[in-house]
Amino acid sequence: MKHDVILRVGAKFLLPFILLFALYVQFHGDFGPGGGFQAGVIAAATVIVYALIFGLDAAQRVVPLAVTERMIPLGVLVYAGTGVAGLLAGSDYLDYSVLMHDGPHGQELGIFLIEAGVFVTVSATMLAVFYAFAGRGR
Amino acid sequence: MVLLVLMVAATVGVLRLRNLFGVVVMGGIYSFLMATVLVVLDAVDVAMTEASVGAGVSTVLLLASLHLTKTEETASRHSVLVPLVVALGTGGALVYGTLDLPPFGVAEAPIHEHVVPRYLNETVRETMVPNVVTSVLASYRGYDTLGETTVIFTAGIGVLMLLKGRRRRPAADRPAR
Numbered sequence: 001m002k003h004d005v006i007l008r009v010g011a012k013f014l015l016p017f018i019l020l021f022a023l024y025v026q027f028h029g030d031f032g033p034g035g036g037f038q039a040g041v042i043a044a045a046t047v048i049v050y051a052l053i054f055g056l057d058a059a060q061r062v063v064p065l066a067v068t069e070r071m072i073p074l075g076v077l078v079y080a081g082t083g084v085a086g087l088l089a090g091s092d093y094l095d096y097s098v099l100m101h102d103g104p105h106g107q108e109l110g111i112f113l114i115e116a117g118v119f120v121t122v123s124a125t126m127l128a129v130f131y132a133f134a135g136r137g138r
Numbered sequence: 139m140v141l142l143v144l145m146v147a148a149t150v151g152v153l154r155l156r157n158l159f160g161v162v163v164m165g166g167i168y169s170f171l172m173a174t175v176l177v178v179l180d181a182v183d184v185a186m187t188e189a190s191v192g193a194g195v196s197t198v199l200l201l202a203s204l205h206l207t208k209t210e211e212t213a214s215r216h217s218v219l220v221p222l223v224v225a226l227g228t229g230g231a232l233v234y235g236t237l238d239l240p241p242f243g244v245a246e247a248p249i250h251e252h253v254v255p256r257y258l259n260e261t262v263r264e265t266m267v268p269n270v271v272t273s274v275l276a277s278y279r280g281y282d283t284l285g286e287t288t289v290i291f292t293a294g295i296g297v298l299m300l301l302k303g304r305r306r307r308p309a310a311d312r313p314a315r
Contacts (some may be wrong), residue, residue, distance in 0.1 A: 024185070030267045033182035035275065041190040048198055069298070071224040076291045079284055107265035111276040118287050125294030126195050132301035133202035 004053075011053045019046045026119055030108075036115035040122030048130050056134050065135075068128040075121025082113045141178070156211045162200045169193035183271045186248045253278075 026039035051059030058096020084095070089098040097103040148168040155161050169192030176185035240247040257274055275283050296301040 029272050030268065030269055033186055034273070035183070035272050037187045038183070038190055041187070041195055045190065045194050048195065052198070072291055072294050076287055079287050081139050082197070083163065083284065093286065096277065104264060104266040106205075107273075107277055110280075111265065111267060112271065114283065115272075116279065121287050121291055121294075125290050128294055129297045130195070130199060130202065133199055133206075134296055135168065136206060136301060 001111070004121050011049060015050060018045055018049070019043060026115065029115060030111070037122050038060040040119045041126055043119070044126035044130070050132070051134065058075065060131065063099030063127060063129065065131050068124040068131065069126055071120050071129060073121075073123030075117040075119070075124065078117035078120065079114045080116070082110055086110070139174050141171055145175070157213055158204055158207075158209050159201075162197060162204060165200065166193045166197040169197075275279075 018047075022039045022042035025034035026036060029035035029039070045092035047059055047063050050062065059066060081092040082099075086095045086098060087093050091098040094110075097106045099109050145168060148171060151166070152161050155164065164190040169188055172192065173185045173189040176188055191203050202286050252273075257270055257278060261273045262268055265273045265277050267277075
C-alpha cells in the first residue's frame with residue numbers, strides 16, 4: 001500500500017490525532033471512559049496503521065522491536081513497583097494512600113502510576129505480537 | 139433488538155462464508171455491533187475495549203495471519219456431530235445458568251447490594267477519581283488488574299516465543315546438550 005497517495009496523505013493527517021486521542025483516553029480515564037488498557041491498544045493501533053501503509057521497516061524505525069520487548073516487562077514492573085512502594089511506605093501492598101501527604105492524593109498518584117504501567121505493557125504487547133505476525137511472512 | 143438481529147446475521151455470515159477474508163471482515167462487523175450493544179447498556183469502558191481490541195487489533199492480526207495461509211477454507215473432513223453436541227451442551231448449560239439470575243436491571247440484585255454502594259458513594263472522597271470504573275479497576279480491585287496485566291505480559295511473551303524462537307535459532311547452531 002506504499003504507493004497509494006490518498007492512503008498515505010490521509011494517514012499522515014490522521015495518525016497524530018489518533019495518538020493524541022490515545023493520550024487523552026489515558027489521562028482523562030479518571031473522568032471519562034477509558035484507561036491504560038484502552039489507551040494502550042489505541043496507541044499500538046497508531047503504529048500498526050503506520051506499518052500497514054508505510055511498511056513494516058518504516059514502523060520498526062519508529063518503534064524498534066527491541067524497544068517493545070523491553071516495554072512489555074517494564075509496565076508490569078511499574079505496576080508491581082507501585083505496590084512495593086506502598087509496602088515500603090508502611091502500608092499494605094498496592095495501598096496507594098500512603099504514597100503522598102494524604103489519602104486521596106496518594107490514591108490519585110497510585111492510580112496514575114498503575115495506569116501508566118498498564119499502558120506500557122498493553123501497547124508494547126499488541127505491537128510486538130503484530131510485529132511477530134507481520135515479520136513472519138517475509 | 140435490531141442490533142442483536144444484526145449480530146445473529148453476522149454470525150450466520152461467518153458460518154456460511156468459505157472465503158476467510160470475508161470471515162475476518164464479518165468478525166470485525168460482529169465486534170463493532172457488540173461494542174454498540176455495550177454502549178446501549180451504558181458500559182462505555184467495555185465498549186471502547188471491544189471496539190479497539192475486538193474490531194481493531196484482532197482483525198489486523200487475523201488479516202496478518204491470513205497473509206501466511208490460504209484465503210479459502212478447505213472443506214472439513216470430520217463429522218459435524220461432535221462439535222454440534224458440544225456447542226448445544228455448552229449453550230444449554232449457560233442458558234440453564236441464567237435461569238437463577240435475578241431479572242435484568244433489578245435494584246435489589248445481590249451485585250448492587252454488597253460493596254457497590256460504598257464504591258459509588260466514597261470514590262470521590264477516597265480516591266478523587268469520579269469515574270467509578272477507573273477507581274474500582276485501579277484501586278479497590280488493584281490486585282485483579284495487576285493479575286490482568288500479568289496475563290497480557292505472559293500472553294505476549296508466549297506469542298513472541300512461539301513465533302520468533304524458531305526463526306532466530308535454526309537447529310544447526312543450537313548448543314549441544
